[in-house]
Structure formats: structure tokens, C-alpha cells
Amino acid sequence: MKPKTADKIATTFIVFFALLIVAILIGLLGYILVRGLNHISWDFLTSAPQKIRAGGGVGPQLFNSLYLLVLTLLITVPLGLGAGIFMAEYARPGKLTNFIRLIVEVLSSFPSIIVGLFGLLLIVNYFELGFSLISGAIALTFFNLPLMVRITEQAFRTVPKAQKEAGFALGLSKWKIVTSVLLPVALPTIITGTILSAGRVFGEAAALMFTAGMSSPRLNFSDWNPLHANSPLNPFRPAETLAVHIWKINSEGLAPDAIQIAAGASAVLVITVLLFNLLARYFGRLIYRKLTASKRIN
Amino acid sequence: MGTAAAVRESFQTENLSIFYGTYEAVKGISLPFAQNTVTALIGPSGCGKSTFLRSLNRMNDDISGSTTKGSIWIDGVDINAQGTDVIKLRQKIGMVWQKPNPFYKSIYDNIAFGPKYHGIKGKAALDEIVESSLRRAALWDEVKDRLKDSALALSGGQQQRLCIARALSVNPQILLLDEPASALDPVSTGKVEELIKELKEELRIVIVTHNMQQAARISDYTAYFYLGSLVEYDKTEKVFSNPENQMTQEYIMGRFG
Ligand SMILES: Nc1ncnc2c1ncn2[C@@H]1O[C@H](COP(=O)(O)OP(=O)(O)OP(=O)(O)O)[C@@H](O)[C@H]1O
Ligand SMILES: [Mg+2]
Numbered sequence: 001m002k003p004k005t006a007d008k009i010a011t012t013f014i015v016f017f018a019l020l021i022v023a024i025l026i027g028l029l030g031y032i033l034v035r036g037l038n039h040i041s042w043d044f045l046t047s048a049p050q051k052i053r054a055g056g057g058v059g060p061q062l063f064n065s066l067y068l069l070v071l072t073l074l075i076t077v078p079l080g081l082g083a084g085i086f087m088a089e090y091a092r093p094g095k096l097t098n099f100i101r102l103i104v105e106v107l108s109s110f111p112s113i114i115v116g117l118f119g120l121l122l123i124v125n126y127f128e129l130g131f132s133l134i135s136g137a138i139a140l141t142f143f144n145l146p147l148m149v150r151i152t153e154q155a156f157r158t159v160p161k162a163q164k165e166a167g168f169a170l171g172l173s174k175w176k177i178v179t180s181v182l183l184p185v186a187l188p189t190i191i192t193g194t195i196l197s198a199g200r201v202f203g204e205a206a207a208l209m210f211t212a213g214m215s216s217p218r219l220n221f222s223d224w225n226p227l228h229a230n231s232p233l234n235p236f237r238p239a240e241t242l243a244v245h246i247w248k249i250n251s252e253g254l255a256p257d258a259i260q261i262a263a264g265a266s267a268v269l270v271i272t273v274l275l276f277n278l279l280a281r282y283f284g285r286l287i288y289r290k291l292t293a294s295k296r297i298n
Numbered sequence: 299m300g301t302a303a304a305v306r307e308s309f310q311t312e313n314l315s316i317f318y319g320t321y322e323a324v325k326g327i328s329l330p331f332a333q334n335t336v337t338a339l340i341g342p343s344g345c346g347k348s349t350f351l352r353s354l355n356r357m358n359d360d361i362s363g364s365t366t367k368g369s370i371w372i373d374g375v376d377i378n379a380q381g382t383d384v385i386k387l388r389q390k391i392g393m394v395w396q397k398p399n400p401f402y403k404s405i406y407d408n409i410a411f412g413p414k415y416h417g418i419k420g421k422a423a424l425d426e427i428v429e430s431s432l433r434r435a436a437l438w439d440e441v442k443d444r445l446k447d448s449a450l451a452l453s454g455g456q457q458q459r460l461c462i463a464r465a466l467s468v469n470p471q472i473l474l475l476d477e478p479a480s481a482l483d484p485v486s487t488g489k490v491e492e493l494i495k496e497l498k499e500e501l502r503i504v505i506v507t508h509n510m511q512q513a514a515r516i517s518d519y520t521a522y523f524y525l526g527s528l529v530e531y532d533k534t535e536k537v538f539s540n541p542e543n544q545m546t547q548e549y550i551m552g553r554f555g
Contacts (some may be wrong), residue, residue: 092362
């Protein structure tokens with residue numbers, strides 16, 4: 001076969017599969033959106049669900065998902081950044097480092113139902129945090145942390161070594177080099193990692209049923225004191241997220257419009273994830289540009 | 299061999315050996331670096347020039363498994379001794395590499411970053427340092443209208459001069475250059491060489507180069523390294539016109555190395 005022909009065939013195949021993947025994605029998204037979009041209204045997005053009557057919304061669940069994301073990231077990002085930077089810049093290669101890396105890897109492949117049950121035993125019962133947002137956030141940290149650590153480590157390792165040398169030669173301390181020279185360069189990758197782990201927060205159900213719980217107290221959206229029991233911001237209250245809610249109504253929903261609600265909630269979930277992605281990327285780019293004075297990302 | 303100067307220079311090495319593990323990459327080298335001179339380090343690839351140069355501001359500290367023996371004297375202090383404040387030391391000694399490595403920051407921030415870290419405050423003072431450093435590196439006129447642009451948008455030659463300006467920003471007394479022009483086109487190379495000649499009026503310069511014409515053009519003293527040892531050290535004219543060692547002669551004539 002002539003190289004040119006081979007090249008053509010290979011290109012055709014690659015393009016074909018790329019298009020196939022895009023088509024599947026669009027089909028899936030389209031299916032979810034078409035089924036759910038007409039059910040979405042301002043009322044649906046803001047009102048509380050109904051147990052047996054029709055017309056319930058997903059307001060608290062949507063809020064819970066977003067708030068749980070914030071809480072989880074508040075724990076995951078500092079820990080993940082710290083550990084990733086330690087692994088990339090400070091840990092000496094050796095047995096201990098390899099052991100830590102092994103643990104991180106094992107952690108990331110834990111099935112989420114196990115993490116959920118483990119969270120139930122340890123966080124909810126033993127540490128008596130109960131079914132709460134904070135329990136859910138800690139459980140989610142268990143599988144988001146490995147991703148965050150690995151991506152941070154990778155991001156720092158791919159910064160050219162010459163950057164570090166230039167910093168040392170100027171008499172900068174290692175910490176200053178890490179935070180002011182390397183971190184800005186590593187930032188786009190770290191943001192991608194954060195987005196990936198955020199996606200898991202939105203989508204996770206199994207690990208949350210046993211930690212964040214499957215119910216929400218009657219939330220008072222005019223009380224923003226995190227210490228009040230009915231305040232939406234109280235991290236110690238149970239919180240059913242959107243994904244858990246979808247699972248619940250699909251399996252045991254009693255409302256006559258349960259199917260439509262599930263479809264609507266799914267569409268809301270997908271749109272939220274998309275929006276979060278776009279926003280995170282946009283702000284990440286903004287910060288990167290500000291820090292590196294560049295016009296484009298990379 | 300005429301190695302260690304009779305009078306101790308205010309900057310010189312004494313019996314400096316550098317190891318990677320057990321491999322001795324630099325073998326007991328004593329070299330003086332006089333004020334207002336350019337010293338060229340030449341020799342075949344792998345002979346230890348970069349290793350030697352890096353050790354002069356303790357950059358080898360950051361390579362795991364590397365150890366250094368001997369002394370590096372600066373103003374009567376052995377900076378190779380334990381307890382040296384490496385951060386202070388590195389302010390006194392600037393370094394520039396073969397490949398330009400500007401920070402992923404604006405042109406302005408590339409220069410202002412070091413001084414700011416070392417305690418210079420106030421926009422006026424920093425502006426002044428940025429301008430004077432860029433002028434000393436003969437880059438000011440080309441970039442003065444785009445100081446806020448990314449340094450990575452500059453050409454290779456401009457980036458290299460920016461790196462020189464960055465090294466100058468903390469007012470070093472010594473400048474170490476590791477093949478600073480080998481990745482540049484002839485015009486940029488000319489500019490960098492011109493710059494080196496001007497800068498030596500203010501400080502001392504040690505330069506590694508593979509370009510014999512360049513060594514002859516810009517240096518006052520030349521040291522020829524071979525397999526980690528110092529084979530010959532003398533005034534550049536002497537080394538290039540009438541070297542004492544046969545090996546040096548052959549290397550310079552391009553017959554080996
Ligand atoms: N980080 C390192 N770890 C182990 N060995 C090293 C390291 N850096 C250099 N060496 C070894 O030390 C010796 C001297 O290397 P060095 O880079 O100083 O040579 P050089 O004279 O600068 O060469 P070139 O002209 O190619 O730049 C070489 O044998 C090299 O393999
Ligand atoms: Mg070298």
C-alpha cells in the first residue's frame with residue numbers, strides 16, 4: 001500500500017471515530033435535554049419537592065449540590081494542592097514517597113458505595129457528624145483528593161526545570177519559587193483537575209446517600225446564619241443533592257409526575273455541570289492571564 | 299600551568315572538586331576571576347564546564363547526589379563552607395543559561411520580581427530598576443512600550459537579553475554565563491557579545507562557550523578544561539596564540555573535542 005493511501009485510510013478512521021464520539025455525546029445530551037427541558041421553569045428550580053402531589057420542584061436539591069461542591073472544594077483544593085506540591089517539589093524519591101503514591105492510587109479506585117459505607121461508619125456514626133453536608137464533603141474528599149494530588153503533582157512536574165533554576169539563581173526561596181513562579185504556570189492544569197473532581201461531586205449519588213443523607217430539612221432561604229438549624233448554609237444539616245434526588249424519585253417516587261421530575265432534574269444537573277465547566281474555565285483563564293501576562297491560555 | 303594566582307583574588311576557587319555520586323566531574327580546580335575581566339571556560343562536551351560554573355553560586359546544591367569539596371572565596375569568605383546564606387550569596391552572583399528562561403510573566407515583572415522579593419518597595423524604585431536593568435542589557439528601546447506584555451512573546455535573542463537584565467536586576471558583582479549565545483542568530487549573538495564587553499566595566503564575568511572565536515573576541519582570560527581537570531589557564535591572547543599545552547592547541551584549532 002502506498003504511504004499516501006495508508007495515511008488517507010488512517011485519517012478517515014480517526015475522523016470517523018471522533019465524529020462517532022461527538023454524535024454519541026450530542027445524542028445523549030439531546031435526549032436528556034429534550035426530555036427534561038420543557039419541565040424546567042423558575043418554579044421548578046426554586047420550589048421544594050412534593051411527596052405525593054404533583055408540581056414539586058428541586059430548589060433545595062439544586063442548592064445542596066452547589067453548596068456541597070463549595071464545601072468539598074474548600075477541603076479538597078488546599079489539601080490536594082498541598083500534597084501535590086509536596087510530592088512534586090519536596091518529597092525525596094524513595095520508599096515513603098512511593099508508598100504515599102500507592103495509597104493515593106488505591107484510594108482513587110475505591111468504589112463509591114464503599115466510600116459511602118465507610119463514611120457512614122466513621123464520619124457519620126463514630127465521629128458523630130450525622131447525616132450532614134460536612135459528612136458528605138469529607139466522603140467526597142476521599143475520592144477527589146487522589147485526583148487533585150495527582151494532577152497537581154503532574155502539573156508541577158511539567159513546568160520546565162529552567163524556571164526553577166532561574167528562581168534559585170535570583171536568590172528566591174524555594175517556597176517563593178513554588179508559589180510565584182511555578183504555580184502560575186501549573187494553574188491551567190490544576191484548574192482542569194478541579195473541574196474534573198467537581199464533576200464527580202455533582203454526579204455522585206452512592207457515596208452521598210449514606211453521608212449527606214437522603215432528606216433535607218425545611219430550608220429557610222431568608223436565614224443565612226450557618227449556625228441556625230434551618231439555614232441553607234448550616235453545614236451540619238442533612239442534604240439531599242440533585243443526583244441523590246434523581247435516584248430517589250426514580251426508585252421510590254410517589255408523586256404522579258415523578259418521571260417528569262426526574263427528567264427535569266436530570267436536565268438541570270447536566271446544565272449545571274456544563275455551566276460550571278464553562279465558568280471555571282473562563283475564570284481560570286482570567287487568573288492565568290493576570291498572573292502570566294499572556295494573551296492566550298498557553 | 300599557572301593556575302592559582304600568586305595573590306589571592308577577591309573571587310577565586312581553590313581546589314574545587316565536584317562529584318555526582320562517586321563520579322568526580324570537576325577535579326580540584328583553582329581559578330582566579332579578576333575584577334573587570336571576562337574569563338572564558340572552554341573544553342570538549344562533558345568536561346565539567348557547566349558543573350564548575352553552577353557550583354560558583356551553589357546551584358549544584360539542588361541536584362541530589364551532588365557534593366562539592368574545596369573552597370570558593372568571595373571577599374575573603376569561603377562560600378562553599380557550611381552555613382553560607384545561599385540566598386544572599388545568589389544575589390551577588392547572577393546567572394544566565396544557554397536557553398533563555400524568562401518567567402511566565404510580563405517583561406516588567408520578570409525584572410521587578412527579584413528586587414521586590416529582596417525588599418525593594420515602591421513603584422518608583424522598581425520602575426527605576428526595571429529601566430536601568432533593561433538599558434544595561436541593551437533591551438530598553440525595544441521593549442519600553444510593551445513592558446506589560448508577556449516575556450514569552452519576545453524573540454529568542456530578546457528573551458536572552460531579558461534574562462541578562464533579570465540577572466542584573468539584583469545588582470550582582472559577578473555574572474555567570476553558560477553558553478549564553480549558542481541558541482541565538484548572529485545579530486543577537488553580536489548584541490550579547492557587545493553587552494558582555496560593556497558589562498565587564500562594572501563586574502566580573504565567567505562565560506562558558508563552545509565558540510572559539512567568541513572566546514577570543516570577548517574574554518581576557520581563558521581556561522581550558524578536559525575531563526574535569528584544568529589543563530591550561532592564561533591570558534586569552536596567550537592561550538590562543540601560543541598555548542603551552544599540546545591538547546589545548548589541538549582543541550582550539552578544532553582538531554579534537
Ligand atoms: N545532574 C547530573 N547528574 C549526574 N551527572 C551529571 C549531572 N550533570 C552533569 N553530569 C556529568 O558531569 C560531567 C560534566 O558535565 P557538564 O554538564 O558539567 O559538562 P559540560 O562541560 O558543561 O558539557 P557541555 O559542553 O556539553 O555543556 C558529564 O560527564 C556529565 O555526564
Ligand atoms: Mg554545559
